[in-house]
Amino acid sequence: MQTATSPGPTGTAPARPAAAGPRSTAAILAIACVAQFMVILDVSIVNVALPAMRTELHLSGAGQQWIVNAYTLGFAGLLLLGGRLADLVGTKRAFLTGVTAFTLASLAGGLATDGAWLVAARAVQGVGGALLAPATLTLIMTTFTEPAARTRAMGAWSAVMAAGGATGAVVGGLLTQYAGWRWVLFVNVPIGAALLAAALVWVPAATGAQGGLRRLDLPGALTVTAGLTALVYGIISAETHGWDAPVVWGPLLAAVALLAGFVALEARVAHPLVPLRVLRRRTLATANVVVLAIGAAMFSMWFLLSLYFQQVLHYSAMKAGLCFLPGSLSIIVGARIATRLMPRTGSRPLLITGALLSTAGFAWLSRISADGSFATDVAAPLVLATLGTGLATMPTTVAATSSAARDEAGLASGLVNTSRQIGGALGLAVLATVASHVTADRLATGGHDLPAALAAGYGRGFLIASAVMVCAALGGLALPSRNGAKR
Incomplete structure (x- = not known):
């Protein structure tokens, strides 16, 4: 595929597709969405497989935790660098490197015979994801330059990204129960191979900034x-x-x-690496703070609900995973609604409306009880919270990236993904700590009713998540009222 260049404001000339046809753009969108789904899926897919991993590999409690943490460290710690490398060496090169590292690490993890091997493989997976995730968003930003087309593409990417976290529990539960825990890692191998083949054919071989890595x-x-x-x-x-x-x-x-x-x-x-003038853009800075808040609330919700289903309601891993399906579908519906409405409303109304819906959903979830059920305590507030997230995620991502120059697209993508992951890690740590303390206090003062104490702790976590989403809604007030305003 031939490429054309257009110089950026700093004198660089990253290449982009020249007159890409509908089939080319559709293929690039599919490649970006599938890659982002795979990366986000692996944040949560191993959670329900941890007990099986611990038993077979004789892991300690700390070793079990590091199967999750190693991926988070490699991913979140290198996202900003991964995004900038996409600008400097070219998006295709960064994408192919990330897919290759991620796929090989997944294969190695599935073949692990001890805990150290598995943790190391998960860390390399995270590094591959840190290269891959910013490249997927950069592909969309540089391929879809017309505002309406970019909005539709960003809506699809946001829906897939948001659903990936929820789907991880479902896919992990099914694979662990019917194929074994190793397949929560092996599943990435055919997906990664298909992505490599598709990217070699469809992704344009755009050059990076003049000077490449010498400018790093x-x-x-x-x-x-x-x-x-x-x-x-x-x-x-x-x-x-x-x-x-x-x-x-x-x-x-x-x-x-x-x-x-x-x-x-x-x-x-x-x-x-990060020009300070970029951080002084009010729209970009505010949108990243909002992304951080949404990540803090949503990552925590999946974690706390998974514990509530399995430790309080005593659901199996598969049943717990299936309970997340309405939330996954609701996120997709919310993102589709946002895609249709955003050309008329801009980012701000959708962000605020979505954040307020999620606020109500989290507040409702804070009322969960030990003698409740999915149908009575979780289903409706879960749908409300995730619908709001779907509405808010896409316009927030658009706001965070729309003002970036072409030669800073990878940087903007890295900032968005970094904010989301840091927010998720911070929210999970804070809310899990709060939930644990509330549970301990209830047990110390109210007897030995462990399920009731656990439910009270998780409920307090959801109440704090509701407050975090209020902050996200307030942050939305600082965004421009219409698309295209650059501040």
């Missing part, structure tokens, strides 16, 4: 990657050690120092 701000890249990794490590350690433990506040203090040093470095170098 290596000191800034190392500093921000170390800072984000320390931040995520400190946050996820809080889930098991408490916020006052040295293993938590030590990395958090290091993260503050490293990220402050990163800002100082970016103000001085000729080709910064």
Whole structure:
């Protein structure tokens, strides 16, 4: 496929498709959506398989937790660098590298014979995902340049991305029960192989910025990657050690120092990894804060509901996974509604409406009880919360990326994905800690009714998630009232 170039404001000339036909653009959209779905799916797909992994590989409790945390660390810690690399070396090259690393790591993880092997494979999966996720969004931004077409494409990408987290529990439960836990990793191998073949044919071989990797701000890249990794490590350690433990506040203090040093470095170098002028754009900065809040609430919801289903209602892993299906479908419906309405309303009304619907859904979920059921306690508020998320996610992503120059598309994509993952890690750590403390207090003062104490803890977590979504709605007020406004 031939490519044409258009110089960006900094003098670079990333290539893009020239007069791509409907079949080409449809293929690129499908490739981007499937790749993003695979990456997000693996954030949650292993959760219901953890007991089986622990039994077969003789894992400790900490080892079991690190199967999840290793992926989160590699993914969230390198997303910003992965996004910038897509700008510098070309989106296709970054995409192919990410898919290859992700697929091979999935194969290695499925073949693991001990815990260390599996944790290492999950970490490499995360690194591959950090290259792949920003590249999928960059593909959409550079392929669909007409506003209406970009809105439709972004709606599909957002729906798939949002549904990936919910679908992980369903797919993981089915695969674990009927094929064995190794298939929660092996399933990525045929998908990755198909993506590689499709990308080689359909994704245009766009060049990166002039100078390529020679323009990479290596000191800034190392500093921000170390800072984000320390931040995520400190946050996820809080889930098991408490916020006052040295293993938590030590990395958090290091993260503050490293990220402050990163800002100082970016103000001085000729080709910064993250130009500070990008962070001064009100629309982009506000949208990323909103993305962080939505990630904090939604990641926590999937986690807390999974525990409620299995520990309080005593559902099997498969039944618990199937209970998330209405939420997955509701997210897709919300994203489709947002896609249709956004050309007329802009981002702000949809974001605020969606956030308020999710606020109501989380507040309703806070009333769950030990003697409840999916039908009476969860179904309706789950649909309401996820419908609101579907409405809010796509316009927020559009707002966060629409003002980016072509040669900063990968950077904007990396920022959005980083905000989502940091928000998810932070929200999960905070809400899980709150839920644990409430449960412990109830057991200490109210007897030995463990299911009731657990339900009370999870309910308090949902109430805080509701407050977080109020903050997301308030953040939406700072966005422009119509699309295309750049601030």
